[in-house]
Amino acid sequence: MENADEETATVSRVPTKSAFRFNSPLIQVSLMGLVCFCCPGMFNALSGMGGGGQVDPTAANNANTALYTTFALFGILGGGIYNLLGPRLTLAAGCSTYVLYAGSFLYYNHYHHQAFAIVAGALLGVGAGLLWAGEGAIMTSYPPPNRKGTYISLFWSIFNMGGVIGGLIPFVLNYHRTHAVSVNDATYVTFMCFMAAGTLLSLAILPPSDVVRDDGTRCSNMKYSKVSIEIVEILKLFLNWKMLLIVAAAWASNFFYSYQFNNVNGLLFNLRTRGFNNVFYWGAQMVGSFAIGYVLDFSFRSRRRRGFVGICLVALLGTGIWAGGLVNQLTYSFNDLPENRLDFKDSGSDFAGPFLLYFSYGLLDAMFQTMVYWVIGALADDSEILSRYSGFYKGVQSAGAAVAWQIDTKKVPLLNQLIVNWALTTVSYPLLLLLVFLAVKDDEKSVEEGDMKESEFVSVNSTIAKSY
Template identity: 25%
Template sequence: MADLVPAKVPTITTTVADPVLPFDEPIKPVKRTCYRTTLFNAFVIGAVGFIAPGLWNAMNSLGAGGAQSPYLVNAANALVFGLMGFLCLFGGPIANRIGLNKTLLLGAVGYPIYSAGLYCNNRYGNVWLVLVGAVTCGLSAGLFWASEGAVALGYPEPGKRGRYMNIWLWFRTGGPILGGAIVLGLNSDVGAKTKGKVGYQTYLVFIALQCLAVPIALLLSPPEKVQRADGSRVVVRAEKSFKAEFYALWQVTKRKEILLLLPVFRAAYSNQYSGTLQTYYFGVRARALIGFVSNFGTLLSSQIISTLLDYKGFTVKKRITIGYYYVVVIHIIAWVYGWVIQEKYTRTKPVFDWVDKGFVEGFFVLLLWQFAQQALQNWLYYFLSTSTDNSSELARFSGVLRGQESFAQAVSFGFNTSGQAGECRWRSTLFCWSSNTKHSTWSMTDSSRSYCCRAYLASDEEPCTSRDREVPGSS
């Protein structure tokens, strides 16, 4: 890589009102057009996330996308996340070349095709469209997350980034809640008490809603046209080639602290376990109820960890440390409880409806997993956001995070594409998680000393002396 010269690296940067020197002209608020404001664009990115990946998550929270057998859908999801991993890593250069609004548009088109594949498989037994939908969804999802991260972090005024990140989070979680309510309403009759698949009408509703994401994506303003309340601008520096961006990405991925942190990104490995467990041990309407209610656990988990990470009584370094061990503890609780229940189910092989006595204990396995995973994701984003005040570098960190999560899920779903006496790959999942814990502990210890903002992390005072250093959730 010695011949690669880091030329002018494309990025979205922000201009902020620094302390005014005698020769500086202060930035003055300007009259703005409604659809060019940062708040409007936050709602656009949130709305696309609500009905595209949000409803996709709602389908998968049913277990196996609502199918009777998990293996085809697990194979499709392995394909989705494998492609998504590559597009997350390399989506930044694409977005910089064709524009964020076009990238967001392309990031929305694949989701309804995926849902259409599940519909055809559910009603007609079609297989090939499921795999085609998985390919288009994987490509779209990678582009969506590339553009979404740049908009969420780069568009808002520095003093409002935390507030707009919260808007994005609630929109993204609202999609699965709406989708879960739709699924529950369409699959709550007595005939859905036993194992099976959801009604095909469920997918028709999802397809119709996900198609709306495409025209909504067209409402996103290009960064150079965004109008902030303080009059500052979102500046786009033109790119001459992909070469410089790939070089910068390579520089990020080979940093010691990033390499040590990579294993913890694989905590999403457990997703195949929770989905497959539902198809084995719960009836259709029980799965629908779980898919709806578990999203409230996700919101509660996010609120708890965000409150902890925003607590002003601790330094940033201490918040990160306490938050990390909090995440480890709740993962241990989820693992131990889940292992006990899994061993019990392996022996007895039950099938639960929501009125059955054993439903709640099985439901809590899935609820605890959702709770633990959301806490980890919030902690990771917070941890990475304190590593730099350079929005371009932060976007690369986020791309590495999303890419590694996607690769981990591709592996996890790939492991469960065929039957194995009705058992989930529990022990292999546990091994990966325990390895993650060890390496991420080293990373956290090392990163607290060596990140480029180490003075920012180690300060005993409130560290946000620069408006650009505000971390998500601090508003």
């Protein structure tokens, strides 16, 4: 992982004419957004269908358990692998596993054998770790230092549109299959085509030495931390009191996906309506991230006060949304499922309440994760330190998700699942408030080290949010 003071290191200045050159940071970051649009964006849409688009979610649950187990490990190790292989090989290897994962459900559609899906899920966990490590390195090193917030916002807008477009695919391809229980083959094939396109696009990502910024500077000769140093520093995180205060939020941040995707969208709505709902679920992510990001960046001059207000706002909104979820959950269970699943066109007013709840879940997801990333970003300015903090967060997050998918496989009562999700998010709020009180300072000088201006730094971190 590059050092913060190396981010602006240059070896030459070359003449530039346009920001729209292929080797400009703008084009390269946009390409990275398109890669994630095609791969994790489509994966999000597929997962949001509930059970991977199948009537029985067992195969998808087991595949996701394997996925997040390996992701927990390679989310931390991915940075070192990226340093060895470079962007093209790292990203292409990571993206190819998404194609395999979607293909495993095409296979399952015909043969109903779980083994392929589980192995593909485990491989996807490896690939996702590589992909997101590469994405993080590119976001750090390619943009000019004073425009990172703008470039990361651009990336996340393109990426999240993948979930929106991905939601339209099963909606359109299964529109007339109102009584179908699993998506058709064309749905999986279309997802695979997008993911394959993302794999090919990843080969267009240039290494830092070939990227020329608008001022004519190049990024090259970046120094990376040694493997031995990273291992020691990563192990120290498990004894770091700041990270221990983040554990609850990290564990909760992907824990609720299995409940929301399988047991709300998957159980209450028919096939075509699940795709319709996903369009709005991932669209809500964009709205939620922007809204809480504005509060965390611009609501008060004091950074600490902005943190307090942001956390309290998410806590209040989250309490209201989970309370609405409780009211909805009391109407059905595994042993008392609705006789007719809701349809956006035919169910009339019965559709509105559950749809609004599912939309609100997407809104809360983005706000919660953006809030956590902002808190992490406020703990330090140095990119090496922040990369380790983020890796710890992704590792704990993925471990929690692995457990959650397995809980759903065991058919734990739905009410119990909702209560656990609500409790996990609720416990995290006072811990985050305590962390902000103890570790976040109001001046522009970092708690740890570095000299990045607060306005730029907060903007960078407040635009980062899920996933996968």
